Amino acid sequence: MANFFKGDLKIIMSKEIPYKIYLEENEIPKQWYNVRADMKNKPAPLLNPATHEPATLEELEQVFCTELAKQELNNDDAYIDIPEEIQNFYKMYRPAPLVRAYCLEKALDTPAHIYYKFEGNNTSGSHKLNSAIAQAYYAKKQGLKGVTTETGAGQWGTALSMSCSYFDLDCKVYMVKVSYEQKPFRREVMRTYGADVTPSPSDTTEVGRKILAEHPGTTGSLGCAISEAVEKAVSTEGYRYVLGSVLNQVLLHQTVIGLETKTALDKYDITPDIIIGCAGGGSNLGGLISPFVGEMLRGEKDYEIIAVEPKSCPSLTRGKFAYDFCDTGKVCPLAKMYTLGCDFIPSANHAGGLRYHGMSSILSQLYDDGYIKATSVEQTEVFKAATQFARVEGILPAPESSHAIKVAIDEALKCKETGEAKNIVFGLTGTGYFDMVAYQKYNDGLMTDYVPTDEELEASFAKLPKM
């Protein structure tokens, strides 16, 4: 490990660029940036699963809040105003710092300059709050009574619980059963914020009862929980369903990450060479890179953008770019995305998040068009990078975020070989305080890796809907 106490008492931190670049409160973005407006190849529309026709606003607003459904369909407006109530809430935990990883650079002895945008300084522990508060706001504005959602490890459920509590909305969370049982602390955080948390699959929905009947011992999956949450929303007066990733609207809200990052970099005349983000459903990555991809789409600049996913759930690197169901119960619209098939569930030994079978349509299109690259990493090396990072930078990162750390370290070590002083920016989406069971496994040397076989994936692809 690095040692920051050397005989020469060398001062490692630059005087020019602060360790943390904090924007002023009035520099928090007042508009979200809608990258679709600048995309020549627009992301494919959501389809009605029955007719295979593009879902209309009227159809979407049965499930989603009306304003959010409009945002989902809006491929034209490059900027969308952030309502002042949401700006107010953002002030409670934003602007998020852009940190110069001086200590990591020193530990790696790299000429690269490493920066990370840290989104973990809030009780949800991740960037999820950026969209949760927006979705709660539009639900409240529409006069709804409450919202339903699903959550896996619980970051999104926590973020939504906090947001609903703030706007005095009911919040019903379907939590993947295995997480409900194994991660009771996140469940209690949600309950502290007044949410109603149900382990999924449950007997509170038809789809849940069906899944339970077919797979009595199931510990649940995100796909199941989505189906239950959607059913609950559409069958309950005054409720709508909200989702924490994948959707266009979510990526839109998450652009506060990228916009703040860009403002902070611009302030110090820093141009990133490489931008790295972990990718599950794509909300963090999409939010971080949108303003930069916008410049690429408009032909103004060029960046190397890398999506990092787990080898155990490799939707971009090994998936098919096809229309697929968003959920196991097949009650949601079809989305065109890089997908492993809607029944794909990562191996139980996979410790972190990033478990969703598909990838945001926007990111899928950008990837297909060559604007972003993708790579996948094994979890043991992810936790190794996480531990190395924690020990020198202080922050104990979420397993999800650590996928980006791993690749940022790899890129910085490449710079050490070549002598290039590249500017590497990555998204540190959150903290790992609720992931200590996984860390314990790593500390005890008991962590294992898993890579699905080609046969497994082929079997899953065979079940993709015929279009």
Add this chain to the structure above:
Amino acid sequence: MANFFKGDLKIIMSKEIPYKIYLEENEIPKQWYNVRADMKNKPAPLLNPATHEPATLEELEQVFCTELAKQELNNDDAYIDIPEEIQNFYKMYRPAPLVRAYCLEKALDTPAHIYYKFEGNNTSGSHKLNSAIAQAYYAKKQGLKGVTTETGAGQWGTALSMSCSYFDLDCKVYMVKVSYEQKPFRREVMRTYGADVTPSPSDTTEVGRKILAEHPGTTGSLGCAISEAVEKAVSTEGYRYVLGSVLNQVLLHQTVIGLETKTALDKYDITPDIIIGCAGGGSNLGGLISPFVGEMLRGEKDYEIIAVEPKSCPSLTRGKFAYDFCDTGKVCPLAKMYTLGCDFIPSANHAGGLRYHGMSSILSQLYDDGYIKATSVEQTEVFKAATQFARVEGILPAPESSHAIKVAIDEALKCKETGEAKNIVFGLTGTGYFDMVAYQKYNDGLMTDYVPTDEELEASFAKLPKM
């Protein structure tokens, strides 16, 4: 609960004072403030437990790092330079924001202005890191191999593990057995930072073996763990013992809290009327109030300062101001402090920290001299305040910090009665992410209160050392 979405879409946040006042990185204090220099009645010296004579530097440096022993004895220098390496580390998580609790004010409908200094935005989850990094630095500077310490719930142990990892020092933590077993996550955080964590009492020390022989089923206490850590330090070549609270040196390091608070308030011409902090051993409270008490001591200003402790461990409000042992094993120097007796252990139903039997000598003297007030609160009302705070301000507070929240709310409600727009400042020492078992108990309506009887306390006082 409050609802921040009203029909009139009222904007609750002032344009004049930001929600969060962040200082610039170069405004992080470069010197600690030593309040003892301004005290007419100095805190009573530590005594050698064998001779009852004031402990000398030579005696103290057997246990503590030499520079820290000097700081312990330094009653004269008002300002002590913060070494640049420590300043560098402070940049990783400081300056800490001073937050204007606009949402809490609105929820309470109070004319009071409430501010809190939030120290929880780091992996240790609390202010403890401010002193841990300083102690690790001086240990490294002295050329030591490692340090030992005790930890209860684990904030201090985590902070020290992070600091030792940063400076490449060994870190041996004796963790109170009940916490080691019931709070495995904090233990894993410490292990992730490379610390060696032993449940206390253990068979690795003489005092541990003695305690185990006398009380075979004991689940340990802070007092036991201190004895073990001290023994280990003095019996191991190249090791010293470090402590996270109570000592003068710790309060000194923690003055970064108060100095930053004062700078932030001064920037916006805000004069606090009331300053509130939770008090266990006194490190947070002492650090927060020192610069303000300094003004009182010098006759420049006057503030109402309130220490808040749990009714289950009421050292200031019901303790004796007397010389007492700092640890159960009676291996440490004697300190004059408000104490409940060194064998006092709060009832097992007490969920939060603030469990130490005594109070910092500095704070004890200031309390005895009338510069600070003290009050005590029951834990059910503490968690009620914590939940109310979390729902409107977003941050899920540590149970310890929530003692201060409770009294801040009470004071704000008094202002509602009187119509006074007082400025209330309190210390929000940390987050409650590792305290969800306690929150669950509260959420389930199973939390109980406990107040020691007079008889219990008298029995404990009877065992105070005869001086």
